[in-house]
Amino acid sequence: MTRAASNAGYANEVDALFERYESRDPAGIHKPWVHLFPSAPARILDIGAGTGRDAAWFASLGHSVLAVEPTDELRERAAVLHPEPEIEWLDDLLPSIPRVMARGETYDLILMHAVWMHLTQDERAVGMANLSKLLSTGGRIAMSQRHGPVPKGRRMFDVSGEETIALAAQYGLSNLLNERAESIQAENRANKIEWTKLVFEKT
Numbered sequence: 001m002t003r004a005a006s007n008a009g010y011a012n013e014v015d016a017l018f019e020r021y022e023s024r025d026p027a028g029i030h031k032p033w034v035h036l037f038p039s040a041p042a043r044i045l046d047i048g049a050g051t052g053r054d055a056a057w058f059a060s061l062g063h064s065v066l067a068v069e070p071t072d073e074l075r076e077r078a079a080v081l082h083p084e085p086e087i088e089w090l091d092d093l094l095p096s097i098p099r100v101m102a103r104g105e106t107y108d109l110i111l112m113h114a115v116w117m118h119l120t121q122d123e124r125a126v127g128m129a130n131l132s133k134l135l136s137t138g139g140r141i142a143m144s145q146r147h148g149p150v151p152k153g154r155r156m157f158d159v160s161g162e163e164t165i166a167l168a169a170q171y172g173l174s175n176l177l178n179e180r181a182e183s184i185q186a187e188n189r190a191n192k193i194e195w196t197k198l199v200f201e202k203t
């Protein structure tokens, strides 16, 4: 049996995704954990960067961003919408992210906003091992995990915060934030969707 790809469904909905994702205010989205983000200028890796909303926000704050997005239809249009020189776009895929790994760089912050729940348990194990190598000392990972019904055509798993904290601990990453809350979007709230926000630090 062929397993659905982790980014299944995204390429078919590009117009709607640009409208939805770009209409959201990144300062509002990141308010619950922005106090744990590095001050500018920092080197940021945004994995599953989507339409580039967050990459552009980081660039506007004085950071430089490597924006990784495997869905061609999203990445190519995002690079046109957000042509800031502080953002570099890269086609790569968790868990192995071979092109990112080959660069040999480290990052002050790795953001994975609404991405981790697309990976299987085995992929999450490989992914965390790679992410831990990409952090500078004192560097942080900020990730959000979705809970609730899976949208038609997507591939998602319900991952608990505790599972991710235990996995991160295997790579010496300490947990700074573990907060589960209902979605801030009315439609998602009505569908009982919740999000867990997690922040880890490499000490």
Ligand SMILES: C[S@@+](CC[C@H](N)C(=O)[O-])C[C@H]1O[C@@H](n2cnc3c(N)ncnc32)[C@H](O)[C@@H]1O
Pocket: 006, 007, 010, 021, 047, 048, 049, 050, 051, 053, 068, 069, 070, 071, 074, 092, 093, 094, 095, 112, 113, 114, 115, 118
């Ligand atoms: C829910 S969207 C979130 C996009 C963006 N981070 C945001 O918050 O607007 C999930 C994104 O993860 C990407 N994605 C899915 N599987 C991935 C993987 N294995 N590695 C990296 N990105 C992935 C999808 O293509 C999509 O852009």
